[in-house]
Amino acid sequence: MPNIVLASASPARLQILRRAGLDPEVVVSGVDEDAVTADSVASLVVELARAKATAVAATVDRALVVGCDSLLELGGRPFGKPRSAEEAAAWWRARRGRTGTLHTGHCVVDAATGAAVTATASTDVRFGSPTDDEIAAYIGTGEPLQVAGAFTLEGLGAWFVEGIDGDAGNVMGLSLPVLHRLLGSVGVPLTEVWPASAAG
Secondary structure, three states, rough: OOOEEEEEOOHHHHHHHHHHOOOEEOOOOOOOOOHHHOOOHHHHHHHHHHHHHHHOOOOOOOOEEEEEEEEEEEEEEEOOOOOHHHHHHHHHHOOOOOEEEEEEEEEEEOOOOOOOEEEEEEEEEOOOOOOHHHHHHHOOHHHHOOOHHHOOOOOOOHEEEEEEEOHHHHHHOHHHHHHHHHHHHHHHHHHHOOOOHHHO
């Protein structure tokens, strides 16, 4: 079974992979995200995922490295992690009753061969209309300060998400269907990365 390395410090991504039968090693890339540019939000998340996976692949042997990056796009503007509680609160006030698109870039690098494949998954997120007091209470939990777009689907932020159109896993940071396709593109069937008990 190939060694899987997750080039991300995201607890949500790690949890998704573990629930899907994998137990990846975590190696954080240390990539300077501000130095990566692209002409659209959807392209930017792919370039960030590629930069992270490539950086980690250069430090490991014979492993499949999975890199991801997520940004919320609303009104043509990218929203990553807020820089302050005030910024997070302003974002939430501005998005009440609106729909944004959560883009996650995915990259798989075969460290043994250097082969790299990428894809983007995009999911529309329909936001509710929390009150100012609810926004302040949510920001006070600290949760939105740690995540792209200042919200989660799997945590407290779910109170303020009316619905989604697309893959829920993608909103949480990693789309398993996309990862499935990327593994196939580098010649690794899913049954090779699942543990024997899961693959039967």
